[in-house]
Amino acid sequence: MNRPIYLDYSATTPVDPRVVKKMVPYLYERFGNPASRSHGYGWEAEEAVELAREQVARLVHADPKEIVWTSGATESNNLAITGAARFHQGNGKHLITMTTEHKAVLDTMRNLEREGFEVTYLDPLPTGLLNLEAFSAAIRPDTVLASIMQVNNEIGVIQDINAIGEICRARGVLFHVDAAQSTGKVAIDLEALPVDLMSFSAHKTYGPKGIGALYVRRRPRVRIEALMHGGGHERGMRSGTLATHQIVGMGEAFRLAHQDMASDNERIRALRDKLLAGLAAIDEAYVNGDLQARVPHNLNISFNFVEGESLMMAMKGIAVSSGSACTSASLEPSYVLRALGRPDELAHSSIRFTVGRFTTEAEIDAAIALVARNVRKLRELSPLWEMHLEGIDLSTVQWAAH
Amino acid sequence: MAYSDKVLDHYENPRNVGSLDKNDPSVGTGMVGAPACGDVMRLHIKVGQDGVIEQARFKTYGCGSAIAASSLVTEWLRGKTLDQALTIKNTDIAEELALPPVKIHCSVLAEDAIKAAINDYRAKQDRGAAALEPAATHVGVRHRPNS
Numbered sequence: 001m002n003r004p005i006y007l008d009y010s011a012t013t014p015v016d017p018r019v020v021k022k023m024v025p026y027l028y029e030r031f032g033n034p035a036s037r038s039h040g041y042g043w044e045a046e047e048a049v050e051l052a053r054e055q056v057a058r059l060v061h062a063d064p065k066e067i068v069w070t071s072g073a074t075e076s077n078n079l080a081i082t083g084a085a086r087f088h089q090g091n092g093k094h095l096i097t098m099t100t101e102h103k104a105v106l107d108t109m110r111n112l113e114r115e116g117f118e119v120t121y122l123d124p125l126p127t128g129l130l131n132l133e134a135f136s137a138a139i140r141p142d143t144v145l146a147s148i149m150q151v152n153n154e155i156g157v158i159q160d161i162n163a164i165g166e167i168c169r170a171r172g173v174l175f176h177v178d179a180a181q182s183t184g185k186v187a188i189d190l191e192a193l194p195v196d197l198m199s200f201s202a203h204k205t206y207g208p209k210g211i212g213a214l215y216v217r218r219r220p221r222v223r224i225e226a227l228m229h230g231g232g233h234e235r236g237m238r239s240g241t242l243a244t245h246q247i248v249g250m251g252e253a254f255r256l257a258h259q260d261m262a263s264d265n266e267r268i269r270a271l272r273d274k275l276l277a278g279l280a281a282i283d284e285a286y287v288n289g290d291l292q293a294r295v296p297h298n299l300n301i302s303f304n305f306v307e308g309e310s311l312m313m314a315m316k317g318i319a320v321s322s323g324s325a326c327t328s329a330s331l332e333p334s335y336v337l338r339a340l341g342r343p344d345e346l347a348h349s350s351i352r353f354t355v356g357r358f359t360t361e362a363e364i365d366a367a368i369a370l371v372a373r374n375v376r377k378l379r380e381l382s383p384l385w386e387m388h389l390e391g392i393d394l395s396t397v398q399w400a401a402h
Numbered sequence: 403m404a405y406s407d408k409v410l411d412h413y414e415n416p417r418n419v420g421s422l423d424k425n426d427p428s429v430g431t432g433m434v435g436a437p438a439c440g441d442v443m444r445l446h447i448k449v450g451q452d453g454v455i456e457q458a459r460f461k462t463y464g465c466g467s468a469i470a471a472s473s474l475v476t477e478w479l480r481g482k483t484l485d486q487a488l489t490i491k492n493t494d495i496a497e498e499l500a501l502p503p504v505k506i507h508c509s510v511l512a513e514d515a516i517k518a519a520i521n522d523y524r525a526k527q528d529r530g531a532a533a534l535e536p537a538a539t540h541v542g543v544r545h546r547p548n549s
Contacts, residue, residue, distance in 0.1 A: 305463060306463070307440055307464050307465055307468075309440075309465040310413075310464065310466050310468075310469060313405070313413065313465070313466040333440065343438070344437065344438035344439075344440075345437035345438055345440075348437070348438075348440040380419065381416060381419055381461055381462060381463075381469060382461060382462070382463040383433065383442055383443075383444040383461040383462065383463060384437060384442055384463045385463075386421070386461060394437060399435075399436030399437065399438065399442075
């Protein structure tokens with residue numbers, strides 16, 4: 001049996017074979033602990049870790065000393081938000097974020113609420129973008145930190161972090177950005193951007209899982225409290241023996257992203273646009289989120305009158321994600337699409353396609369045909385589609401929620 | 403999530419898809435669920451002079467388990483009297499399809515669709531064959547929370 005066509009690159013990416021090749025020697029031949037200062041095993045591991053730190057820093061125009069290794073973007077988000085909030089709580093206990101953030105941010109905020117912090121959760125505009133006036137108005141004298149993601153994981157919209165950062169600077173608020181979905185897709189220049197803390201992940205950018213980084217600005221210096229205590233690694237911000245092979249993989253992955261970003265994105269955008277053209281030709285298909293301020297590889301689209309989970313089940317030949325969280329006990333559709341103000345039925349009907357470095361044109365053609373065929377098949381089964389064809393306005397029907 | 407073979411079979415080869423003439427006095431219609439909840443099930447039954455269900459048809463918007471549950475009940479309903487049909491319980495459907503706990507609501511919805519279709523048929527009969535007003539055709543019927 002052929003493996004399904006992979007169109008879920010925002011969930012994770014395969015490790016680029018060039019990255020794998022760089023990682024392998026650090027598992028056996030060069031296994032040393034980078035913290036070992038007394039022999040060559042440690043020195044060569046430390047050298048590899050510092051080269052990777054430079055590679056990560058170069059992609060985002062930061063100083064290598066501003067990069068702290070973590071286990072991934074979830075840990076980076078926890079460390080940045082909790083670490084900064086706790087360190088600065090003497091100045092105030094109010095935080096700001098958006099309702100469309102990743103759970104790693106939202107749940108961290110919820111946890112801080114239990115510690116006595118107050119959090120404002122802002123809804124996005126219907127495009128998915130942050131309303132800058134509403135953001136500005138939410139800042140209070142006791143606001144210490146704002147956390148806004150750069151690229152949304154579900155709908156791929158890109159926030160104007162420069163403008164948001166300017167507002168934060170002017171009002172003396174620390175600014176954290178979750179950039180897990182950004183690297184290799186959007187140019188990031190931390191020399192120019194008014195950002196204090198930024199989270200990165202390796203496995204969304206063709207690196208290995210289990211490794212990430214947090215950017216912590218040095219000028220002006222941003223102070224955070226550590227969450228992991230121990231040997232004082234990473235200048236005391238994150239203790240724990242460094243995973244040399246993972247770090248080497250993240251460094252090489254980010255080096256490749258820096259090197260290939262322009263050509264990769266051009267090719268990927270063309271494939272995404274082809275997919276969009278093919279799927280938009282289906283009746284009653286709606287793109288979710290702004291199409292302009294959007295990463296080149298994301299297409300989140302709802303096929304009205306077809307439920308997302310059943311569509312995914314029908315399309316065994318392609319691996320995608322659904323905005324419908326019907327597989328959980330909650331029966332709730334995507335909280336991101338709901339925050340955009342999408343009707344629940346469109347949120348239940350959404351599919352996220354994310355194209356990547358190894359996607360081919362033949363795969364896009366096959367995906368379009370498969371989706372069109374199965375949407376048609378499921379609409380034949382759908383009472384809502386039949387009512388739509390009969391001209392019944394479904395919003396006038398008295399449904400009873402269950 | 404892994405689906406049972408029976409769910410996959412009904413999902414891939416759904417039985418008795420379609421509709422019956424809702425204005426026919428011998429046809430009962432049950433429509434339950436809501437688009438906002440991610441599932442809507444519509445069941446049509448045609449009842450003979452002898453009170454036995456001759457035909458059943460469905461259309462369902464929902465996940466694979468909801469489609470399978472509705473397909474299954476159309477098979478079970480055929481040949482049953484209305485009173486026999488009312489003895490079909492959501493637990494029977496869930497067991498037959500080996501539904502996991504998060505999908506139990508699909509079987510509840512199917513049981514409710516049966517009840518709604520029979521109620522609609524009986525209401526029509528009570529009103530007499532002359533009045534052919536379809537009742538509750540476009541109204542979702544409240545269905546109780548997961549049992």
